[in-house]
Amino acid sequence: PAKTMDELVSLCKRRGFIFQGSEIYGGMQGAYDYGPLGTELKNNLKNAWWRAMVYERDDVEGLDAAIIQNKHVYKYSGHEDTFTDPMVDCHECKSRMRADHMKDIKVCDNCGSDNVTEPRDFNLMFKTNVGPMVNEDSYTYLRPETAQGIFTNFKNVVDSTSRALPFGIAQIGKSFRNEITPRNFIFRVREFEQMELEFFCKPGEDEKWHEFWVAARKQWWLDQGLSEENIQFEYVTGDDLAHYSKSTVDILYKFPHGFEELEGVANRTDYDLGSHTKAQEEFDLSAKVKKNEHSTAKLAVRDLEANKWEVPFCIEPSAGLDRGMLAVMTEAYTEEELENGSTRTVLKFKPHLAPIKVAILPLKKNKPEIVALAKELKNKLQKLGLGRILYENTGNVGKGYRRHDEVGTPLCVTVDFDSIEKDDAPVTVRDRDTMEQIVIPAAELPAYIINYFVS
Ligand code: ATP
Numbered sequence: 001p002a003k004t005m006d007e008l009v010s011l012c013k014r015r016g017f018i019f020q021g022s023e024i025y026g027g028m029q030g031a032y033d034y035g036p037l038g039t040e041l042k043n044n045l046k047n048a049w050w051r052a053m054v055y056e057r058d059d060v061e062g063l064d065a066a067i068i069q070n071k072h073v074y075k076y077s078g079h080e081d082t083f084t085d086p087m088v089d090c091h092e093c094k095s096r097m098r099a100d101h102m103k104d105i106k107v108c109d110n111c112g113s114d115n116v117t118e119p120r121d122f123n124l125m126f127k128t129n130v131g132p133m134v135n136e137d138s139y140t141y142l143r144p145e146t147a148q149g150i151f152t153n154f155k156n157v158v159d160s161t162s163r164a165l166p167f168g169i170a171q172i173g174k175s176f177r178n179e180i181t182p183r184n185f186i187f188r189v190r191e192f193e194q195m196e197l198e199f200f201c202k203p204g205e206d207e208k209w210h211e212f213w214v215a216a217r218k219q220w221w222l223d224q225g226l227s228e229e230n231i232q233f234e235y236v237t238g239d240d241l242a243h244y245s246k247s248t249v250d251i252l253y254k255f256p257h258g259f260e261e262l263e264g265v266a267n268r269t270d271y272d273l274g275s276h277t278k279a280q281e282e283f284d285l286s287a288k289v290k291k292n293e294h295s296t297a298k299l300a301v302r303d304l305e306a307n308k309w310e311v312p313f314c315i316e317p318s319a320g321l322d323r324g325m326l327a328v329m330t331e332a333y334t335e336e337e338l339e340n341g342s343t344r345t346v347l348k349f350k351p352h353l354a355p356i357k358v359a360i361l362p363l364k365k366n367k368p369e370i371v372a373l374a375k376e377l378k379n380k381l382q383k384l385g386l387g388r389i390l391y392e393n394t395g396n397v398g399k400g401y402r403r404h405d406e407v408g409t410p411l412c413v414t415v416d417f418d419s420i421e422k423d424d425a426p427v428t429v430r431d432r433d434t435m436e437q438i439v440i441p442a443a444e445l446p447a448y449i450i451n452y453f454v455s
Contacts, residue, residue, distance in 0.1 A: 001230070002333035005185050005256040008326075011333070011345070015407050017041065017355075018186060030182030030190035037407055038325070040355035040388055042193075045224065045324055046172050048352060049195045052220050053170045060168040060197065061161055065149025067174060068130065071140040072294045073148050076275045079125060082243055083144055086119035087180050098180040109181070124177040126190075142176035147316060149173075150198045151272045154299045165301060165312055166209065168199035172321065184257050186322040193321035200312040202303070203270065203286065206246070209315045210267045214249045217263055217317045221251065224324070225350040226331050230254040234261070244271035244287065253327045262327055263319035270311040273299040283311050328353060332408060347408030348433060351453050356409040357387045358449060363416035365395035373425065373442065374415040380446055386453050405432055411452065413445065 002008045012018040017038035021031035034042055054060050074080045088099040088106065092113035099106075099119040107114045125141040143149070150169045157169055172195045182188050201209045218231060236248040246267040253262040271287035274280065277299040280292055300309040332347040351357070358381055362374040371393065378391035390409075392400060397414055404412050412430045419425045425442040440448055 001254075002256055002330045008256065008329055008333060009185055011347075011406065012038065012329070015403075017329070017407075030179055030188070032186050032189060032322075037355040041328070041349075041353060042321060042325060044353045044355070044387065045321060045328065046193075046195065048224060049172065049220070049319070049321075050170070052223075053168075053195075053197055057168075059163075059166060060170050060199075061157055061163065063150055063153060063157065063169050063171045064173065065146070065153060065171065067143050067176075068128070068140055069143060069148065069152070073152055073276075074125065074141050076290055076292055076295070077148050077151075077272070078243055078275065078290070079141070079144060079148075080123075083125055084121035084123050085180055087122040088119050089117045091115040091117070096180060122180055124179065126176045126178050143174075144177050145175050145318070146171045146173045146194050146196045147198060147272070147318065150196070151276050151299070154200075154273055154276075155297045158301065166199065166201040166205065168197050170195075170197045172196075184255070186326050187255060187257070187260065189322060192323075194318060195321055195324075196316065196318045198268075198272075199315045199317075200273075200301075201315065203310070203313045206267050206269065206313040206315060210247065210249075210265065213315050213317045214251075214265045217265055217319070218251060221253070221262070221324075221327070223350075224328055224353065225348075226253060226327055230331065231262075232259055236264075242266065244268050253323075253330075255326060255330055262323050263317060265315070265317045268314045268316050270313050272314055273311045277311060283309065285311060344402065344405055346405040346432060349408040349410075351410045354408045354410050355388065356390045356404070356407060357381075357411070357453060359390045359392055359400065359404050359409050359412045361397050361400045361412055361414050362393055362395075363397055363414050365393050367417075369420040370415050370417070373419055377413065377415065377427070377442060377445060381449055384446060384450060386449070401430065408432070411449070415442075 015037060016035035019033045019035055020027045021033050022028040054062050086099040087096055089096050090108035090113055092115050093111040095110040097109045106116050108116055125144050127139055127141055129138050130140050131138055150171055175194050176191050179188055179190050182190055230253055232252040234250040234252055236250055246269050248264055248266040250261045251263040252259045269287045270285050274285040274287050275289040276295050278295040279298055300311045303310045332349045334346045334348050336344050338344055360374050360378050362370045364370055375391055378389055381389040401412060410432050414428045419427050426439045427442045427445060428437050428439050430437045
């Protein structure tokens, strides 16, 4: 794995994974742009999540809610009142910082001075104005989590799919938080993507489902290539527990800057649906919720056995896509000493996450027959639907291998003179991790590739 953030940052920029946002204007703190390969990696990680959370289950539906929502959503969700971080100002160097790590010793992160203010609450939501009139009522917020769109659509999803408990709603999308101190590359940023599942169940079954999802989510991260020794659980208790949560387990990963939260799995009880429901007094809510004077829907389901309407409990595994990418890249980063004394950098991504699946490299760039066969193979492999297959005609295969090791391409295929001179046209397939090369007939390449990626 990567030992320092710097080696990752530099590889990401050099090879086109991640760029500083607004770089040509001096940058924008806490915002990053995903380049050609970062976009592929991100899409692959999203797709792997969607596959595991929606397609491979029969009790989860997908959703894609709007980023800007009615401001009442954030009034009743509790974000307007409580979505804050404690902030401290330093009198000496004038910097501002997040103070949640300053429980006992209060010193400035930047200059070390203890001449700092008492912590005060800073709301992390970005406020924005909606419509052409700017007045007291025309504001709303950019969503600070995707979850609220799931709760406000609860009734729509139940009515349109006839779901009964237990079932879940999954969503992937952008969230925005005006972090006081964004840092550690894409670990803490102001614009990021979340992959969230809200899994609804009967009260009383919540603890069982919470345990289930903690284990399932850890397994999913292992399936993305993270290793067991780099994952830890943190049981969040007492004061650190969010206002809506009965219990939370954070899944931590060993990032280059230490073990930090990658995903949180919270038991949110009936807090969210209870908060957004009308006629709250008709239900036996366990969570303390604000009285709702605006909602037009009852967010409840019929419990046939008890013959009453009930607000479900909710278990929420909430993962950061950007943090996930950082974890996967940290884990995949490998520097290997070769027999000839040189070192190579390899990103050992799991094949399903690799930004480029296969690179096809003709050995001679000006030989029409070789070029034609290489292009034909590219088109054939592209049609398999595995992701990006790259045809790359630079004529320098050695350099091509090095570049593709560095961006994590699992297989390189070279097409050379032998390939066109014999009837059965052999091609060479080189494995990223073992660097072994095998020769197979070009006609067998698609089957070989499918077998490699789909297993
Ligand atoms: P932290 O304590 O690190 O601020 P959090 O507990 O506020 O995180 P949650 O509200 O539980 O985070 O959000 C769920 C997930 O969303 C986190 O586990 C993380 O992966 C991701 N996430 C939250 N804030 C950010 C951010 N500023 N930048 C990138 N990812 C984030």
